[in-house]
Amino acid sequence: MSVLELANISKHFGAIQAVNDVSLTIEAGQVVGLMGDNGAGKSTLVKMIAGNFRPSHGTMQMDGKELILHKPVEARQHGIEIVHQDLALCNNLTAAANVYLGRELRRGVGPFRILDYAAMYKRAGQIFAVLKSETRPRDLVKQMSGGQRQAVAIARTMLSQAKIVLMDEPTAAISVRQVAEVLNLIRHLRDQGIAVVLISHRMPDVFDVADRVIVMRRGRKVADKTIASSSPEEVTGLITGAIEQV
Amino acid sequence: MAVTLDQTIAQKQHTLLTRVFASQTFWVVIAVILACLFLSVATDSFATTKNLYNITRNITFVAIVALGMTFVIITGGIDLSVGSVLCLCSMVLAVTMHAGYGIEIGIAAAIATALIIGAFNGILIAYLGFPPFVVTLGMLSIARSLAMVASNNTVVFQFGPDHDKLLALGGGAFVFGIANPVLYMIVLALITGFVLRWTKFGRHIFAIGGNEHAATLTGVPVRQIKVAVYMISALAAGLAGIIQTGWLGAVTTNLGNGMELQVIAATVIGGANLAGGMGTAFGAVVGAALIEVIRNSLGLLGINAFWQGVFIGGAILMAVLFDRLRNFRRNE
Numbered sequence: 104m105s106v107l108e109l110a111n112i113s114k115h116f117g118a119i120q121a122v123n124d125v126s127l128t129i130e131a132g133q134v135v136g137l138m139g140d141n142g143a144g145k146s147t148l149v150k151m152i153a154g155n156f157r158p159s160h161g162t163m164q165m166d167g168k169e170l171i172l173h174k175p176v177e178a179r180q181h182g183i184e185i186v187h188q189d190l191a192l193c194n195n196l197t198a199a200a201n202v203y204l205g206r207e208l209r210r211g212v213g214p215f216r217i218l219d220y221a222a223m224y225k226r227a228g229q230i231f232a233v234l235k236s237e238t239r240p241r242d243l244v245k246q247m248s249g250g251q252r253q254a255v256a257i258a259r260t261m262l263s264q265a266k267i268v269l270m271d272e273p274t275a276a277i278s279v280r281q282v283a284e285v286l287n288l289i290r291h292l293r294d295q296g297i298a299v300v301l302i303s304h305r306m307p308d309v310f311d312v313a314d315r316v317i318v319m320r321r322g323r324k325v326a327d328k329t330i331a332s333s334s335p336e337e338v339t340g341l342i343t344g345a346i347e348q349v
Numbered sequence: 350m351a352v353t354l355d356q357t358i359a360q361k362q363h364t365l366l367t368r369v370f371a372s373q374t375f376w377v378v379i380a381v382i383l384a385c386l387f388l389s390v391a392t393d394s395f396a397t398t399k400n401l402y403n404i405t406r407n408i409t410f411v412a413i414v415a416l417g418m419t420f421v422i423i424t425g426g427i428d429l430s431v432g433s434v435l436c437l438c439s440m441v442l443a444v445t446m447h448a449g450y451g452i453e454i455g456i457a458a459a460i461a462t463a464l465i466i467g468a469f470n471g472i473l474i475a476y477l478g479f480p481p482f483v484v485t486l487g488m489l490s491i492a493r494s495l496a497m498v499a500s501n502n503t504v505v506f507q508f509g510p511d512h513d514k515l516l517a518l519g520g521g522a523f524v525f526g527i528a529n530p531v532l533y534m535i536v537l538a539l540i541t542g543f544v545l546r547w548t549k550f551g552r553h554i555f556a557i558g559g560n561e562h563a564a565t566l567t568g569v570p571v572r573q574i575k576v577a578v579y580m581i582s583a584l585a586a587g588l589a590g591i592i593q594t595g596w597l598g599a600v601t602t603n604l605g606n607g608m609e610l611q612v613i614a615a616t617v618i619g620g621a622n623l624a625g626g627m628g629t630a631f632g633a634v635v636g637a638a639l640i641e642v643i644r645n646s647l648g649l650l651g652i653n654a655f656w657q658g659v660f661i662g663g664a665i666l667m668a669v670l671f672d673r674l675r676n677f678r679r680n681e
Contacts, residue, residue, distance in 0.1 A: 176568055191566040193559030195626035196552075204556055205568035207549045217547040228358045237357045259567075 106131050106266050106298050107152070107170075107183075112161035114147050121147040123322040124161070129267060134289060134299045136309035136330075139319035140342050145302050148319070149269050152300075153185050154178035165266070184260035188271040190252055192244050198251075199227035199240035202258045230258040234291050236284070249277035250284035257288050260297075267298045274308050286312045306335045318342055325349070373620035374632040376671055377639055380664075384642050392649045402528060404645050406596070409530035410589050412637035414608065415615040416534075416541045417585025419633045420578040422616050423545070425558045425625025426481040428579060430470065431586040432608035433492035436600075438463050438587035440496040442515075443505035443600040452511035452518075456591055463587025464580055466492060471576030489609065497602045506599035519595020530592050534634065537588070541630035554578060558625030614661060615640055618668040639664055 105128040114122040122144040129135055139145045150156045152163070154172035163170040165181055172178050175185075192201050203223050209216040227240040236254035238247070244255060253273060260268045270289070274282045282305075289312050292299050303309050309316055309330075316333055318326040318341040325348045326333070326341045340346035369375050388395035414431050421428045442459040446452060470488055473479045508515050521529050545551040553574050556564040565571050586605075594600050617623065618639055619632025643660045 175566075179568070187566060189562075191560070191563035193556045193563055193626070195555060195559035200552065200556075204552075204564070207552055209549060216549075218549065218552060228355075231358050232355055235354065237354060239358055 105129060106166065108164040109152075110162050110164070112148070112151065112158045112163065114144075114151060114156060114159050120322050122151070122158075125319070125322075125324045126161075127317060127324060127327060129298045129300065131266070131298050132293055132296045133315060134293050134301060134313045136313035136316040137300055137302045137319070138304070138306075138309060138316060138338060138342060142321075143319040143342075144322040145319055146271075149185075149271065149300065149302060152178070152183060152267070153269060154183070179263070182264055182266035184263075184265040184268050186253075186256045186260060186268065186270045186273060188273075188275065190256040192252060192255060194245040195243065197241055197243055198231075198238055198247070198255050198258075199223045201244055201255050202227045202230065202240075202262065204259075206262065226262075227258060230261050233261070233295070234258060234288050236288065248281060250281035253277070253281070253285045254288060257292065260292070261295070265297055267300065268292055269300045269302070271302050272304065273301070274303060274305055282308065306338065309338075310335055320344055373668060373671055374629060374635055377618055377620070377632070377635050377668060381635060381639050381642055384639075384646060388642075388646050388649065394649050395646070400645070400649075402526075404641055405531045406528040407645075408634070408637050408641045409528075409534040410593050411608070411611050411615050411640065412534050412634045413530075413537055413589040413592070414586050414612045415619070415633035415637050416537055416630055417582040418612050418616050419541065419545075419619075419621055419628045419630060420554060421481075421582045422613075422621045422623060423554050423558045423625060423628040424575060424578050425561070426474065426575070426578065427485065427613070427623070428470070428582040429482065429485040429609045430466070430488035430492055431582060431612055432605035433489045433496070434463060434466055434583050434586040435590040435593070435605035435608060436602060437466070437492040437496040437499070438590035439594045439600045439604055440499045440505070440602070442591055442594055443508060444499050446508040446511060446515065447505050449509045451509075452514050455508075455511070455515075459587055459591050460584065463583040463590075467580030467583030468576060470583065471579035474579065475572040475575035493602065493606075496604075500600070500602060502602050504599055504601045515595045516598055517595070519592045520598070530596060533588070533592055537585070538630045538634050541633075545628075545630060550574065550577070555626060558622075558627070611640060611661075612637075614665050618664055620668075636668075 107129040109125060109127050112122060112125045125148060137145050147156065151158050154175045154177050170181060193204065208219040208222045210219040211217050224240045231238045231240065231254060234254055234257065236251065238251045238254045244252060273285050277285065286308060289299055289301065301309065301313060313330055315327065315329050316338060317324060318338055320342065328349065337346060341349065394400055414435065418428055418431060438459040441462045442455045445458045446455040466488060470484050473484045474481050519529060523529060524532060545554070553564065553569045556569055557571055557574060561571060593604065615636035616628060616633050617636065619629065619636030621628030621632060640661055643664060644657055647654065647657055647660060
């Protein structure tokens with residue numbers, strides 16, 4: 104069953120047609136690689152799912168119900184979580200504080216409510232354990248490796264019952280060893296039954312971890328097929344336009 | 350594997366002790382204690398009740414304003430207007446009471462003035478994107494000028510029917526002979542410390558100072574919080590102004606002149622980082638204490654008062670130097 108269904112989605116900014124008549128479905132527990140050159144419309148598409156933009160045409164459906172988003176916060180309420188390319192972490196705070204940033208746990212009554220440090224450390228630790236990441240909730244993010252920082256950003260998406268996690272270039276700026284770590288984190292998300300949309304330029308990562316690949320070119324979806332039935336050569340051709348459409 | 354992973358995750362990197370030793374505030378406390386011990390031995394006049402009473406009371410005005418400044422500096426901002434705001438609030442209090450109104454109305458007017466100025470600063474900074482330095486530099490000039498307008502640049506020393514109440518509020522000692530301003534400072538420091546450590550608001554202030562963009566993306570109400578911190582800073586200046594009026598028994602338009610630099614120095618010496626993301630209530634108080642002890646000791650040791658600036662400036666550089674040295678070691 105599909106978690107998210109996009110039907111004939113278009114987005115234009117003035118005369119510029121950024122996304123043109125794209126339809127796609129995303130299934131629970133599936134990793135979808137979203138590929139395309141710069142300006143192909145991936146980011147615009149993702150920003151519509153994340154609630155940053157509203158589509159000019161077309162509809163989005165989540166679990167069979169129409170989804171209309173005005174603000175990013177509403178996307179989060181519907182179970183759509185985003186891992187930003189720059190991870191959006193505060194270096195001066197602990198891992199647990201970053202995981203809970205903007206939705207801190209508190210205890211107490213009425214206006215006398217204080218931060219519940221113990222509960223936040225505990226829950227953050229549990230999430231890191233699920234992600235199989237050696238990340239200590241009490242450590243400052245400042246001192247962490249790229250892979251651990253990714254784990255902190257991804258742990259955020261697991262606080263609530265996320266259905267879809269959008270990841271924007273998670274492997275763009277980290278070392279080779281840490282790439283493997285991040286791909287593992289993605290697999291763990293998938294094993295939780297979460298749908299992952301992986302926006303990436305890196306062919307090996309997509310073919311390593313994704314179940315399906317969607318290729319966009321000039322605002323249009325030019326391919327949507329399983330990884331098994333595709334090849335890096337074909338996808339490269341689709342991205343550059345050497346292959347028109349499949 | 351699962352066990353070792355859990356153990357790793359549960360591990361605390363810092364114990365309480367290592368955290369204390371790693372903090373700049375701790376070393377400043379040591380410096381204050383050493384200076385006091387040295388002065389007690391080297392001079393007869395330092396460890397007297399009267400001198401200690403004076404020192405503790407002198408610390409308070411800078412410390413109270415520094416508590417408010419700490420909020421602003423943690424968000425990565427700066428408030429240069431505090432000295433002038435202190436003066437304006439004192440003047441509003443003095444003029445209102447001089448006109449025959451009671452102390453309650455005078456204090457309410459002074460606090461309202463502070464909050465309006467803070468909100469004005471905050472809105473320009475948070476919603477219109479003005480640099481904090483520029484906005485508060487402008488307010489430094491505006492508030493001092495308004496104080497002159499309000500009083501016609503005269504000295505106000507008669508406070509109407511509640512004259513004695515005001516003087517008791519600032520100059521008295523209600524509990525155990527501790528000067529009232531000191532009590533206010535302790536209470537405000539405890540409140541500040543609590544807010545910074547235990548509330549969502551405090552957590553968000555640190556987040557804004559650490560990475561404002563990230564705070565916005567994760568749903569922290571960045572703009573509202575920024576307005577709030579400038580209001581807190583102005584409020585602290587206003588409260589210090591009210592207390593100082595009661596203590597001095599007179600207000601001139603020179604009150605709080607150049608105080609902003611002392612206040613910023615106190616917060617920085619106490620471990621706040623002007624780049625944002627770091628600072629504590631205790632640090633602000635300790636920083637103010639170190640500055641006052643230096644000032645006091647120069648007088649007692651018979652060193653020319655002109656040297657004061659050199660020693661205070663040196664203390665600022667020393668405090669930050671320790672911080673830099675620790676960072677170098679960590680990076681290596």
